[in-house]
Amino acid sequence: MPYKDPARNRECARISVAKWRKNNPELAKVRRRESYRRCYKKSKDMPYKDREKRKECARKWAAAWRARNPERAAFHRRQSYLKTRDARLLVERTRRIKQYGMTMAEYDQKKSLYPICPICERRKVNVLDHNHETGQIRDFLCTQCNLNLHAIENKEYFEKALKYLSRFKEKEHVGSV
Secondary structure (H helix, E strand, O other), rough: OOOOOOHHHHHHHHHHHHHHHHHHHHHHHHHHHHEEEEEEEEEEEOOOOHHHHHHHHHHHHHHHHHHHOOHHHHHHHHHHHHHHHHHHHHHHHHHHHHOOOOHHHHHHHHHHOOOOOOOOOOOOEEEEEEEEOOOOOEEEEOHHHHHHHHHHHHHHHHHHHHHHHHHHHHHHHHHHH
């Protein structure tokens, strides 16, 4: 029965594998040398030399496991996301800073000037606004204001949006008379 402590589970598994290797030295050598892999479909050891076939078999087995254990699969996905989230955010931030030709210090200094969005004055800033045509950096905004500003800058979109709203404004006046 597995223990609740993952470290203890790993330790027990390591000890169990070490005992098996000690009791089956020849088979352990063969498995290591010829890179035997478990065939999940047939539940027996098979020497898959073809890497793609091995990967396909593992993918099928993983999909079947996720279907049988949806709660555990969701838990593992979440844990994996949380484990790599900070690294992914740092990579994205570094990429953006390089894209705008700034250093990390300049980026942090500019962001510290605006604790809240200068447009709505309500939300925390998290987006570096820039002109899409010239690439010129403006200031930090909240996500919502940045999206709205982009829509306003797009003249064609803005005209269509005004036309759409004017249709309903006319209907409101007609209905209220």
